[in-house]
Amino acid sequence: MNKRPLYFDYAATTPVDERVIKVMVECLGFNGNFGNPASSSHAFGQQARQTVEQARRQVAELVGAQADQIVWTSGATESNNLALKGVAQARGVSGGHIITSQIEHKAILDTAKQLQDTGVAVTYLVPDAEGLITPQAVSEAMREDTFLVSLMLVNNELGTVNDIAAIGQVVRDRDALFHVDAAQGAGKVAIDLARLPVDLMSFSAHKIYGPKGIGALYVGPRAHQRLLAQIHGGGHEGGLRSGTLATHQIAAMGVAFALAAAAFDEEKATIVRLRERLLEQLLSIPGVRLNGSPTQRIPHTLSLTFNEGEFNSAALSSSIAFSATSACNSASNAPSHVLLALGHDARSAGRTIRLSLGRFTTEQDVDQAAQLIKAACASAPAFWQ
Numbered sequence: 001m002n003k004r005p006l007y008f009d010y011a012a013t014t015p016v017d018e019r020v021i022k023v024m025v026e027c028l029g030f031n032g033n034f035g036n037p038a039s040s041s042h043a044f045g046q047q048a049r050q051t052v053e054q055a056r057r058q059v060a061e062l063v064g065a066q067a068d069q070i071v072w073t074s075g076a077t078e079s080n081n082l083a084l085k086g087v088a089q090a091r092g093v094s095g096g097h098i099i100t101s102q103i104e105h106k107a108i109l110d111t112a113k114q115l116q117d118t119g120v121a122v123t124y125l126v127p128d129a130e131g132l133i134t135p136q137a138v139s140e141a142m143r144e145d146t147f148l149v150s151l152m153l154v155n156n157e158l159g160t161v162n163d164i165a166a167i168g169q170v171v172r173d174r175d176a177l178f179h180v181d182a183a184q185g186a187g188k189v190a191i192d193l194a195r196l197p198v199d200l201m202s203f204s205a206h207k208i209y210g211p212k213g214i215g216a217l218y219v220g221p222r223a224h225q226r227l228l229a230q231i232h233g234g235g236h237e238g239g240l241r242s243g244t245l246a247t248h249q250i251a252a253m254g255v256a257f258a259l260a261a262a263a264f265d266e267e268k269a270t271i272v273r274l275r276e277r278l279l280e281q282l283l284s285i286p287g288v289r290l291n292g293s294p295t296q297r298i299p300h301t302l303s304l305t306f307n308e309g310e311f312n313s314a315a316l317s318s319s320i321a322f323s324a325t326s327a328c329n330s331a332s333n334a335p336s337h338v339l340l341a342l343g344h345d346a347r348s349a350g351r352t353i354r355l356s357l358g359r360f361t362t363e364q365d366v367d368q369a370a371q372l373i374k375a376a377c378a379s380a381p382a383f384w385q
Helices: 018-025 041-062 075-089 106-117 135-141 163-174 247-262 264-282 338-342 344-351 365-376
Strands: 070-073 099-101 123-124 146-154 175-183 201-205 215-219 302-304 352-356
Touching: 018 247, 041 070, 041 201, 041 352, 070 075, 075 146, 075 175, 106 123, 106 146, 106 215, 123 135, 135 146, 135 163, 163 175, 163 264, 163 338, 175 344, 247 264, 264 302, 264 344, 264 365, 338 344, 344 352
Parallel strands: 099 123, 099 146, 146 175, 175 201
Antiparallel strands: 070 215, 201 215, 302 352
């Protein structure tokens, strides 16, 4: 059996924590907590409902929200769609203006494009040289008809962290709504929605050691009456998202968020130490540069560009699981839109890799990865021709 590669792609997805798996399994099978949580007329449904509401509280506690402000979805992509389309359609009039950026996740960019096709004007902000969207840039882009601003908390390729508190205040002063995609931020950045001027925030379980297929949207008090459901059929989740709730996935997401809250400080300190160990070794390679702000970032994600002719990422594919960010989505081999927005050309984007660390990364993993990457940096100019 071939040895499994080192895993350095936590930003793409995390393995489900064994403690989370245990909770999921307990919700399956006839002897488990399998009831329909929408049915409260018998013990099976009541038990499932209690589990769902406990998970809702667990998710809310990590991000400083009220439990009744958490709406279950199938993941951050659905949450993003609900936020953008729901706000646009709830206005009841055509046109208007929203602001996002060139370096958002495709779940935002593609949704914004769809809204453009319906007559909504969209401004795509250009990041600064450090991969950040500044409050000033948002302020300058605001218009009289701006009704929504949507920006990510943590960039999924760079790991840079936007100042959503300052940006949110700019947006609130103009009476628009502020949506934040926090799929990469929950459990990594301290979030307090009781204080932040944020109206909508998207979350995903599989980025925080929970299962795929479950996520949530925070809906704050300013947004609740300005959001139109996108999935109908029963009026579940306060009328914002119909469908029978997946108790096993929801319970798992709740535990994943609770575990992240309990280990927040310790886990962050460990990742910082491992990141510094890895970065120190990789920056000793001539010409390697770190993309994005060196300070306003999470420690988990590194985007590194290598000199032309000095790095063969294909040589690492069997030994390290990482992201070759030259592909911005699974359906395209085009250069990363994030890197292009930062001023990279297609060739330098193709010499860029994303390494992301997580809960199960060890010092041995870091040292082995650094050695393998250094070995791949033998001169190979023909590789790029």
